[in-house]
Amino acid sequence: MSQPVVKYTLTKQGRQPDWLSKHADAFKGEHSTSANKAGKIPRYDSPQDTIYLGIASGDPDDDGTPDSYVGIITTKAKLQEYIVSVGNEAGYKTVTATVTGVSTETTTGLSTAWGQTEYSGGLSTTTTAKHTTSGVGTVATISGSAVTKVVVVTDTPTGSTTTTTDTPIVVDAASTLSGVSTSDSVGIVTTSDDITGVTTTTTTTSTTSYTYTDVTTSRSTSTSSTTTDGVTTRTDTVTITETTNYETSYDYAAEATRLWDKYEAVNA
Secondary structure, eight states: OOOOEEEEOOOTTSSOOTTBOOOTTOOOSEEEEESSOTTSOOSSOTTSOEEEEEEBSSOOOTTOOOTTEEEEEOSHHHHHHHHHHHHHHHTOEEEEEEEEEEEEEEEEEEGGGTTOSSOOOSEEEEEOOOEEOOOSSEEOEEEEEEEEEEEEEEEETTEEEEEEEEOOOOOOTTOOEEEEEEEEEEEEEEEEETTTEEEEEEEEEEEEEEEEEOEEEEEEEEEEEEEETTEEEEEEEEEEEEEEEEEEEOOHHHHHHHHHHHHHHHTO
């Protein structure tokens, strides 16, 4: 009896099937993809609407299989072909986080000069130039969309008022915005009563779409103190680290090898 690589769904109760291999080298839940075709009547209902790769505890029975069984993959070449089809649909890429910039801010002074609210002197700060490096591949970008302005104009028989709410786009200081475009939508509501008359409220909502580079900045602080002749000097060093995500092409062959090696280990 072999333990093959299979395509499967969850059970109707939303659990992993009991018939998956329990071997220490087995895998399950790999390379999920929709079980249904776009624009078609769904073949699978939730929670069985996602197909996964795993290793079964035995060969499928010729007399019938459970409804969570979808199919079998018999060769490494077919395994790679399947992963490629799933990956192309999902847009697989390999993302690697790379430290692309490091700088420090060092502040030194007598311990009594720290934490003062009325006197800010007595501290000296030096900043190093940022050391920059590059990663391998293309800098990853993230798409975003947000409401950046809402203008409400209220017209009444006695006059007009305007209120504006601005919400600027906020990204990491080390990131770069691009592809910025804004669209407006207008809503008009009219009300009336015997006292105030007719009131018209016009709301213009501006939605901005944009992309930005996937860069994040983090700060960490270390503190040290030295005491000489009863006088304590404190030094705070803030390390500013810039990390950038780089994208490279997904290695389908390596992934197929990884999973097929597990299959062979299970069946050794």
